[in-house]
Amino acid sequence: MRWLEGKLGYILLAGALVINICLQGTGFFTVDSIGALFSSNLPLLMAALAQTIIMAAGGIDISIGNTIAMSNGIIIVCLNTYGMSFLGSSLAAIAAGTAIGLVNGIVIAYFRVPPLLVTFAMSTFIKGLSLMILPKPGGNVPAEVYRAYGGTVLMIPTALFILIAVSALLILMGKFRITNHMTAIGSNERNAYVSGVRVEVVKMTAYAAGGLIAALAGVCLTALTATGDVRNGESFALQSIAAVIIGGMLGSGKWKNYILGAVSGALFLAVINNIVFYAFSYISINYPGIQISTYYQQLLSNFIIIFGLMSKVLVERKKRRRVR
Amino acid sequence: MSKIQSKIRRQELILVGITLALLLAGCMINGQFLRPANIANILIMASLLGFVASGQTLVVLSGNDGLDLSVGGVMSLGAVAAYIIMDGSNGNLLKAFFIVLLVGAAVGLFNALGIVFAKIPALVMTLAVSNALTSVQQLITGGNPTGAPSPAASRLATSKAVSFLPWLTVIWIILIFAMYLLLTRSTYGKQLYAVGSNERAAVLSGIQSRKIRIYTYIICGMLSAFAGFWLCAYNGVIYVNAGASYVMPSVAAVVIGGTSIAGGKGSYNGTAAGTIILTMISSLLVMMDTNEAGKYMMNGVILLVLLVIYTRHPKIRQ
Numbered sequence: 001m002r003w004l005e006g007k008l009g010y011i012l013l014a015g016a017l018v019i020n021i022c023l024q025g026t027g028f029f030t031v032d033s034i035g036a037l038f039s040s041n042l043p044l045l046m047a048a049l050a051q052t053i054i055m056a057a058g059g060i061d062i063s064i065g066n067t068i069a070m071s072n073g074i075i076i077v078c079l080n081t082y083g084m085s086f087l088g089s090s091l092a093a094i095a096a097g098t099a100i101g102l103v104n105g106i107v108i109a110y111f112r113v114p115p116l117l118v119t120f121a122m123s124t125f126i127k128g129l130s131l132m133i134l135p136k137p138g139g140n141v142p143a144e145v146y147r148a149y150g151g152t153v154l155m156i157p158t159a160l161f162i163l164i165a166v167s168a169l170l171i172l173m174g175k176f177r178i179t180n181h182m183t184a185i186g187s188n189e190r191n192a193y194v195s196g197v198r199v200e201v202v203k204m205t206a207y208a209a210g211g212l213i214a215a216l217a218g219v220c221l222t223a224l225t226a227t228g229d230v231r232n233g234e235s236f237a238l239q240s241i242a243a244v245i246i247g248g249m250l251g252s253g254k255w256k257n258y259i260l261g262a263v264s265g266a267l268f269l270a271v272i273n274n275i276v277f278y279a280f281s282y283i284s285i286n287y288p289g290i291q292i293s294t295y296y297q298q299l300l301s302n303f304i305i306i307f308g309l310m311s312k313v314l315v316e317r318k319k320r321r322r323v324r
Numbered sequence: 325m326s327k328i329q330s331k332i333r334r335q336e337l338i339l340v341g342i343t344l345a346l347l348l349a350g351c352m353i354n355g356q357f358l359r360p361a362n363i364a365n366i367l368i369m370a371s372l373l374g375f376v377a378s379g380q381t382l383v384v385l386s387g388n389d390g391l392d393l394s395v396g397g398v399m400s401l402g403a404v405a406a407y408i409i410m411d412g413s414n415g416n417l418l419k420a421f422f423i424v425l426l427v428g429a430a431v432g433l434f435n436a437l438g439i440v441f442a443k444i445p446a447l448v449m450t451l452a453v454s455n456a457l458t459s460v461q462q463l464i465t466g467g468n469p470t471g472a473p474s475p476a477a478s479r480l481a482t483s484k485a486v487s488f489l490p491w492l493t494v495i496w497i498i499l500i501f502a503m504y505l506l507l508t509r510s511t512y513g514k515q516l517y518a519v520g521s522n523e524r525a526a527v528l529s530g531i532q533s534r535k536i537r538i539y540t541y542i543i544c545g546m547l548s549a550f551a552g553f554w555l556c557a558y559n560g561v562i563y564v565n566a567g568a569s570y571v572m573p574s575v576a577a578v579v580i581g582g583t584s585i586a587g588g589k590g591s592y593n594g595t596a597a598g599t600i601i602l603t604m605i606s607s608l609l610v611m612m613d614t615n616e617a618g619k620y621m622m623n624g625v626i627l628l629v630l631l632v633i634y635t636r637h638p639k640i641r642q
Contacts, residue, residue, distance in 0.1 A: 060447070062447075107628065107631075107632065111632050113631045113632055114585050116389075116391070116447060116585075117575070117579060117585065117627075117631050118628065118631060120572065120575065120627075121576075121624050121627035121628040121631060122624060122628070123624075124572060124620050124621075124623050124624035124627065125620065125621050125623075125624025125625060125628070126624070127620045127624075128616075128617045128618065128619065128620025128621030128622075128623070128624060129617070129620075129621060131616060131617035131620065132617040132618070132621070135617065235455075238448070238451045238452065238455065241447075241448050241451075242448060242452060245444070245445070245448060293463065293466070295459050295462040295463040295467075296463065298458075298459040298462070299456065299459035299460065299463060302452065302455050302456035302459055303456060305452055305455075306438065306449075306452050306453065306456065309438070309442065309444045309448065309449065309452065310438055310442040310444065
C-alpha cells in the first residue's frame with residue numbers, strides 16, 4: 001500500500017465525507033449546511049494551522065488551547081469593559097497571543113528546555129492569566145459580528161472564505177526563506193544548524209507565528225460563541241495535535257504539505273463529529289424506543305480519533321524489523 | 325564517573341535546599357505551618373501525588389519521549405470504580421482493589437498498543453485516551469457516581485500512625501522502597517534504564533525493548549489506578565474526573581526530581597523529593613490565600629523557573 005503514503009489525511013477525509021453524505025442526504029450540499037460545518041469548526045481548523053507551523057519546525061505547543069481561551073477573554077473584556085471596537089479588541093488579543101508565543105519561543109529556543117514541558121507550564125500560567133482577565137463567563141459581542149461570521153461573502157460562507165484566505169496566505173509564505181528554514185529544522189535540527197540556519201531565531205519565529213494564529217482562532221471562537229468563557233478553548237490543544245498527525249504530513253519536509261495536511265486532518269475531525277451526530281439522530285428518529293445517552297456520542301468520537309491516529313500504521317511502509 | 329556522581333549529589337543538595345527554604349518560608353508566613361496536623365496534611369497530599377508520580381517516573385525513564393498524560397484519567401476511573409464496587413461495605417474491599425488494578429492495567433496496555441505498535445507519540449495517545457476515559461466515567465456513572473468507600477479503607481486512609489505521620493504516608497514509604505528495589509535490583513529495572521538511555525544499544529545486547537516499554541505502561545496504569553483507589557478512600561466522595569488535577573503535578577514532580585525527560589536517567593527518590601516540594605508550594609499558596617487565578621499563575625511561573633534550572637539541553641554545537 002505504498003501509494004497511500006503521505007495521502008492518508010485526504011483518504012480519511014474523503015471516506016468520512018462519503019459516510020457523512022450518505023447519512024445526511026443531499027441536504028449536505030446546501031450553502032447553509034456547509035456554512036454551518038465550517039463556521040462551527042473554524043476555530044479548530046485555525047488551531048490546527050497554528051500547531052502545524054510549530055510542528056513543522058520540530059516543536060509542539062500544548063498551550064494553544066489556553067491561548068485561544070485567553071484571546072476569547074481579552075476580546076470580551078475589551079468590548080464590554082473598555083468599550084473598544086471588535087477590530088480593536090481582536091488586535092489586542094492577537095498581540096497578546098503573539099507575545100505568549102514569543103515567550104514560549106524564547107524559553108524553548110534560547111534556554112533549550114523541552115517544548116512539551118515549557119508549553120505545559122505556560123498553559124497553566126495562561127489559564128491563571130485568563131481567569132484573572134475574565135473571572136466569570138459572560139459578556140456579548142455586537143450582533144453584526146456573529147451575523148457576518150455566520151453569513152456569506154460572494155455566495156461563499158464567511159468561515160470557508162476566511163479559511164481559504166488564511167491557508168492560501170500560509171502556502172504563499174512557503175516562498176520565503178524562513179519557512180524553508182523551519183522545515184529544515186523540523187527534519188533535522190543538527191543538519192540545519194550545520195548548514196547555517198539560525199536555529200534559535202527561526203524556532204522563536206515559529207512559536208510566535210503559532211501564537212498569532214492561535215489568537216486568530218480565538219477571534220473566530222468569539223465570533224462563533226458570541227460570549228466569553230475562558231474554559232472554552234482548552235480542548236483545542238489535543239484536537240489540533242491530533243489533526244496534524246491524522247493529516248499525515250509530518251516529516252514530509254514540504255511546507256505546503258504541512259498546511260494542507262493540517263486542514264484535512266482538522267476537517268476529518270469536524271466531519272466525524274457531524275457523522276456521529278447524524279448517526280445518533282438517525283437512530284433516535286427511526287427507532288423511537290431506543291434511548292442513547294449523549295455520553296456515547298462523546299465516547300464514539302473519542303475512539304474514532306484514537307483509531308484515526310492509529311490508522312497511520314496501515315499505510316506505513318513495512319520495514320524489516322531491525323535496529324535503526 | 326566521579327563527575328557524574330558529584331553532579332547527582334549536587335542535585336540532591338539542591339532538592340534538600342529547596343525543601344528547607346520552603347519550610348523556612350512557611351514558618352515566616354504562618355507560624356502554624358510546622359504544626360503536626362499541617363505536616364500530616366501535606367504528607368497525605370504528597371503521598372497521593374507520589375503514587376501517581378511513581379508510574380510517571382517509570383514511563384519517563386523508558387525514553388522515546390515517553391510521557392503518560394492519562395494518569396489522571398486512570399486515577400479518576402480507578403476512584404470511580406472503587407467507589408461503586410466497594411459501596412460502603414468491607415466485604416467488597418479486596419474485590420474492588422483487584423478490579424481497580426486490573427482496570428489500570430487494561431488502560432495501560434491500550435496505551436502501550438498505540439504507542440509501541442502504532443507509533444503514535446506518547447503525549448498524543450495518552451491525551452486522547454484520557455479524554456476517552458472521561459466519557460467512560462460519565463457513561464458508567466451517568467455523570468453522578470453513587471457509592472461509598474468501605475469503612476476499613478477510609479479509616480486506614482484518614483488515620484495517622486504518629487501525630488504527624490499518616491498511614492497513607494507509611495504506604496508511600498513502602499512504595500518508595502519497593503520502587504528503589506525495582507529500579508536498582510531487578511532485571512526489569514536494569515533493562516528499563518538501558519532502553520531509556522539508548523534503545524539501539526539495548527536491542528543489540530538482546531533486550532526486548534518493546535516488551536519493556538509495554539510492561540512500563542501497564543505498570544504505570546496499575547499504579548495510577550492504585551492512587552485512584554486511595555483517593556476514593558481518603559476523599560470519601562468521588563466525582564467524575566476527580567484525579568484530573570494530578571496530571572500536571574505528576575510530570576512536574578518527575579522533572580523536578582531530576583529525571584531526564586529524554587529517559588534513562590533519574591530515580592524515584594528524586595521524584596519523591598519533587599512531590600514533597602510541589603505539595604509544599606501549593607500548601608503555601610493556600611496559606612497565602614491566593615485566589616484560583618493567582619494559584620495557576622504562580623504554579624506556571626514556578627514550574628517554568630524549575631524547568632529552566634533543571635532540564636536545559638546542551639548547546640546544539642556540542
